[in-house]
Amino acid sequence: MPVRTLFCIALFSGFLAAQERPLSVTLQGMELRFAARVEPAGSSTGKFSGGVMPTARGVHRLISDIADKQELGYDVLLEPLVDGQTMQLTFKPLNVTPDVPMEPGYKLLPPPKFPVGPVMHVGDTVALVLLVNPFTHQKLVDYLSLYPAGADEKQARKSVQDFTVNDVQLNLDRPRVWVNGKLFEDDSQSKGGITAHALALYLAGNGAFVISLWPDPRLNLQKAGMLDGNTLTFRAGSSEYRVECASNIAPGTGIYNVYVHHDPAWARKDTHFEIGGADNAAWLIRKP
Numbered sequence: 072m073p074v075r076t077l078f079c080i081a082l083f084s085g086f087l088a089a090q091e092r093p094l095s096v097t098l099q100g101m102e103l104r105f106a107a108r109v110e111p112a113g114s115s116t117g118k119f120s121g122g123v124m125p126t127a128r129g130v131h132r133l134i135s136d137i138a139d140k141q142e143l144g145y146d147v148l149l150e151p152l153v154d155g156q157t158m159q160l161t162f163k164p165l166n167v168t169p170d171v172p173m174e175p176g177y178k179l180l181p182p183p184k185f186p187v188g189p190v191m192h193v194g195d196t197v198a199l200v201l202l203v204n205p206f207t208h209q210k211l212v213d214y215l216s217l218y219p220a221g222a223d224e225k226q227a228r229k230s231v232q233d234f235t236v237n238d239v240q241l242n243l244d245r246p247r248v249w250v251n252g253k254l255f256e257d258d259s260q261s262k263g264g265i266t267a268h269a270l271a272l273y274l275a276g277n278g279a280f281v282i283s284l285w286p287d288p289r290l291n292l293q294k295a296g297m298l299d300g301n302t303l304t305f306r307a308g309s310s311e312y313r314v315e316c317a318s319n320i321a322p323g324t325g326i327y328n329v330y331v332h333h334d335p336a337w338a339r340k341d342t343h344f345e346i347g348g349a350d351n352a353a354w355l356i357r358k359p
Contacts, residue, residue: 094123094348096130097220097244097264099151101158101193104216107134109209122349124171125263131171135354141178143201145185158217160188172355191217239284241321242266243346248274249313255344267348271355274344279337280307281355283330284321290352292330299326307333332356
């Protein structure tokens with residue numbers, strides 16, 4: 072199907088070049104994928120990063136322009152329709168709640184004028200034009216694509232490149248969590264999923280956990296457990312955590328070390344359980 076382009080009205084003065092790795096959320100058997108790109112890419116060394124965090128009705132979407140220290144975000148409300156193949160999207164200004172990891176010192180750009188949200192069918196892609204550089208005419212475009220949960224993208228549209236660890240995506244598919252052998256009860260568990268390079272997990276009374284397969288001493292990611300198929304186990308403080316998902320969390324059949332950043336002071340008033348993900352673990356870690 073052709074890509075539908077939706078225009079927002081906003082201008083930015085920076086010059087971007089890098090492309091964000093795709094991220095996704097899963098809801099009721101459908102997967103909505105996000106991939107932000109700058110078009111045309113240009114030759115600048117500027118970079119941006121981003122993440123998604125599911126909410127009760129949709130997704131927080133935040134994109135960070137590292138070069139110019141500014142951020143842009145929006146909320147998208149998701150309403151699966153009765154046929155199981157269609158989803159209604161509604162775009163809203165970003166609701167900056169305490170769980171949205173804003174970078175200190177970054178300017179939050181004012182929200183653009185959002186278009187009327189589309190009805191998307193499985194296989195559809197919409198291009199949301201978020202920002203336009205009035206000098207270079209570059210555009211920051213967020214591509215949203217709808218797939219059946221777990222479907223592979225058409226490889227024919229991808230260029231051939233060397234595989235790196237940055238290409239590995241982790242998947243939390245309808246997770247259930249046990250703390251010290253006791254099921255962490257919450258109605259929001261097992262109703263959706265997320266796919267990203269690094270994962271975040273919030274449990275009321277336990278704080279927040281950022282989970283990666285790669286060590287990074289700068290982020291205080293400590294080797295804390297292992298990942299085997301659809302099961303992730305790790306320790307933080309005196310407690311042991313087990314996360315079980317409906318499908319494999321990492322690609323491949325090996326058993327992997329996992330590295331965890333624990334923020335025990337993280338607390339939320341409006342939720343007991345939450346998952347999130349980003350293309351960079353640093354994006355998920357709360358800044359002092």
